[in-house]
Amino acid sequence: MQHLHRLPLVGISVLLLALVGCTVPPHRAPVEERTVGKPPAPTTSAPAATPVAEPPKPLPGAENAGKPGYYTVKPGDTLIRIALDNGQSWRELARWNGMDNPNIIEVGQVLRVVPPGVDASSVSTRPLASARVESRPLDGKAPAVTPSATTASGASAPSGATSGAVASSSPTGVVASAPTAPVIKDDDDISWGWPAAGQVVAGFDEVRNKGLAFAGKAGDPVFAAADGRVMYAGAGLRGYGNMIIIKHSTNYLTAYAHNQTLLVKEDQVVRKGQKIAEMGDTDTDRVKLHFEVRKQGKPIDPAKLLPNR
Secondary structure, rough: HHHHHHHHHHHHHHHHHHHHHHOOEEEOOOOOOOOOOOOOOOOOOOOOOOOOOOOOOOOOOOOHHHOOOOOEOOOOOOOHHHHHHHOOOOHHHHHHHOOOOOOOOOOOOOEEEOOOOOOHHHHOOOOOOOOOOOOOOOOOOOOOOOOOOOOOOOOOOOOOOOOOOHHHOOOOOOOOOOOOHHHHHOOHHOOOOOOOOOOOOOEOOOOEOOOOEEEOOOOEEEEEEOOOEEEEEEEOOOOOOEEEEEEEEOOEEEEEEEEEEEEEOOEEEEEOOOOEEEEEOOOOOEEEEEEEEEEEEEEEEEHOOOOOO
């Protein structure tokens, strides 16, 4: 105590603080436990459910595949081509098959190609192979009147209407129910006439030329070869340009292709020798008329039916 009494007051204070610090337990920082060298445990979850694929939807008419009077759509087919090859009107095909849009058909779809109630077993319904197929819609546009106008596909297309040109009577997607029955019922009653006055420059060939080619000048008249009703008037069949198809009886129809101007419309009744178009060069390399006669859709040699000149 004598020694403490001798220490300065400041020194005593420092000594007391040191003694107090020795008696208070030190403060420990929190410790985070870590597992060295082991990855964190994976989080498990239930496996994702595998979606169940729905069975493919059957195409329209699939139940009739292979039956007489029905046709299965193949790549490149279009309604006009199928109708022409089966001797029918595309409008009738659309109506018989309940089609809302005649521009839409699917590969594998099965179409009725004979009228309901007709004995299909007695009718030939196998279409002919064609190197060129239709790619234009049934859009109701006016046929071409300017041969130099072309579409992106390189085929002649409308560039405007002039006097004498008429439009197809049906807009896209609208199927008219107007009657298309021929004027004549009996094949033997058909009186045939020449469709053009020009020289025949190409004869009939089942593979390369399914009709006759007539020479002429642009604007030369094209005549109906017999009485009938117009089944089609337009430019919807590639390779034929502006074309008219006339049905003369249950089995016979005629086609007039590459015209400059069409003078009749669909469902119009025409008479033998009536001027129906003007010759042109749409979808071909020269002015000419390509003329076909088809029996039950199959091309036959027109020269066997036409009278002597």
